[in-house]
Amino acid sequence: MTFRNTDDDNPNAEGRATLEQLVRWRRDVRRFKTDAVPDALVERLLRLADLAPSVGNSQPWRIVNVPSSELRAEIVGNFEAARIHAGEGYSGDQADLYYRLKLAGLKAAPVHLAVFCDQGVLQGHGLGRHTMPETLDHSCACMVTVLWLAAREAGLGLGWVSIVDPAQVSKTLGAPPDWKLVGYLLLGWPEEEHLDPELERHGWQERTPFETRYFTAGNAPLSNEAKDARPAKPTRPGSVTLVGSGPGDPELLTIKALFALQSADAVLFDDLVAKPILDLVRPGARLIDVGKRGYRKSCKQPDINAQMVSLAREGLKVVRLKSGDPLIFGRAGEEIEACEAAGIAISVVPGVTSAQGAAANLKVSLTNRDHARRLQFITAHDRRGMLPKDIDWSAVADSAATTVIYMPKRTLAELTEIALVHGLDPKTPAIAVANATRPDERVFVSTIGAIAAALDAAHPDGPVLVMLGEALRYATARDAAERAEQIAAAHGVLPEQS
Known part of the structure; x- marks a missing residue:
């Protein structure tokens, strides 16, 4: 999943995501590419996160960039030690699953940020902290959430590392005594995108229904037991x-x-x-x-x-x-x-389907009874993106069949080469259509022996399909006649009338 953003710093930019998409997709990223993140983009995101709300406008967060490989190595060692210690609290299948959940991104992420909460901050004049001093920590969490969403909107991923010894991190980075570690963050381009959290995907913990966390005061005593005992069902079936x-x-x-x-x-x-x-x-x-x-x-x-x-x-x-x-x-x-x-x-x-739309615009019958006994659709790539190994080449080479090839961009040259070896006439009419039925539709009329080279030279954007078979000769004849008329008109010569 590529997030939509028009920012020039994002190499994957294609548009802008909605707020709901960002909230639904703001997953904790654990696997990163090692590609660098531009410094200007990092600074822009941090300045945006710095606008987050805070109790009394105290802005207690302190963000420490950790570019040093030596300091990062110490943090990795801290994580490994803390991970082993935490694993001792699990047993059986839970322990096995815990040790399989590794944070590879700690070594791959190009940007490391340690976020501290300054417990001694004077800014804000203590507003709200006399009754709820923990709101300083909550304010820092708000800042991290804004950073998280801003990073995802820019196409970046953010991972929040919690399996570390905070005191050791503070010592490694030389943090003042009043600074409390809130989180060690990883920032970078995600290696892969998922709609569901990794912990849910691997069976650590499923997401529970919203209704188990929503209460109305005064209706009944507030109790987790009452919520958990009542299965939460939507008011209507989806x-x-x-x-x-x-x-x-x-x-x-x-x-x-x-x-x-x-x-x-x-x-x-x-x-x-x-x-x-x-x-x-x-x-x-x-x-x-x-x-x-x-x-x-x-x-x-x-x-x-x-x-x-x-x-x-x-x-x-x-x-x-x-x-x-x-x-x-x-x-x-x-x-x-x-x-x-x-x-x-x-x-x-x-x-x-696109074959029908393309044929309709070409005004050609794919099942012309004088030339086609069969119409067949095949795909030019398998699950791996390669040419499928189980194509029936004798069927493709059948001169009495019209074949429509879906998704052929990368494998068309290989496909046509093999089909010709299996007896397909290289002069068989072939038509490639890009963006069928759309305003930017492009049509390439050729033969099966030359269509791959024609497409490669044109390199059209958008989805492409290729149709081949004798039934297409009517379309190729019309195309040739139209081209002759265009050439004649361009040179001021009228074509001969019969």
């Missing part, structure tokens, strides 16, 4: 609907898909969903970007499954919005299985 948004043109949405978008409480949308379609979502609904970006770090499928289930368990109508048709190379099977396993009601609204 549900998930998988909706196909089509290839991009919002007018290709089905009426049922439009109804789903306008009644949704939350919409989890893919990277390829066109913005005009997102504009049709009911105002007030949660919009959550869970796009999986090919060949880049992106949101993991198990995280998306967990997010769908979590939102539905809150009693929400959840729409999982996908480009094209969710049942055609859309990983719908995994999401349906996740919802059914969790007891969540799920339905599917099909969409116009």
Whole structure:
């Protein structure tokens, strides 16, 4: 998951996240890339965090940057010793799980920050501290939370290390006696993104329902036992609907898909969903970007499954919005299985798949009865992003079939080379379409022997599909005629009339 931010300092910047996304995604990051974070970005985030509220405007936080490798090594040793000591308090499976949860980011994170609370601060004139002196610590926690959210909005991750001996950290860093360690923070670019906390993902502790922590004074005695004994259920059952948004043109949405978008409480949308379609979502609904970006770090499928289930368990109508048709190379099977396993009601609204949209714009029949006995869809990459090993090459080489290749950008040259070896005629018509049905649609008319080179030279942005087969000759003939007319018009020569 890449957070949306327009800041130039963020190499992953693509837009700006909503506050709700930041709150839901402000996970404790434990694995970082070693890439440096620009000093200007770190300073900007710290200055923003310094605006956090504090009791009596006391601003008791003291932030210590730790760039020294020697000091960091001492902190790592402190952590390892504290980790072993804390592990002695667990036994059995809990102990095994505890020792498997390692904080690799302590060595990889490019920025280390120690946050102290100055217990002797005079600023604020003691306002609020005479009755609740611990609010100094609470103020520092507010500052860290602001820093945490600001870092995530910039695409950075923040980890809060609590398994350390505070006194030893203070000694290592030479902190004054009145400074109390609040947290040792790690800042850097996340190695991976997840929607759920790592401790929940690995089975340490699941998140419990909100209702177990919400009370109304005067109705009954305040008691954890009463809350824990009563199962917290949403006032209405939640549900998930998988909706196909089509290839991009919002007018290709089905009426049922439009109804789903306008009644949704939350919409989890893919990277390829066109913005005009997102504009049709009911105002007030949660919009959550869970796009999986090919060949880049992106949101993991198990995280998306967990997010769908979590939102539905809150009693929400959840729409999982996908480009094209969710049942055609859309990983719908995994999401349906996740919802059914969790007891969540799920339905599917099909969409116009990109092959249909592209063919419609080209005005070509993919099943022309004079040339095609079969229409087949194949994907050009597997779970690893590689060309699948189990493609039926004899079917691809069949001259009486129309083949549509989804997601072929990286593997098209390899695919066409193997298909030609298996007997596919290199002169077979082939058409590549980028951003089918959208305003920036691009069409590349060629043959299967040359289409990979044409695409590589053009390097089009956005989703691409390739169609091949004799049924496409009508489209290629029209394209050739249009090009001839354009050339003739450019030179002031009218084409011959027959």
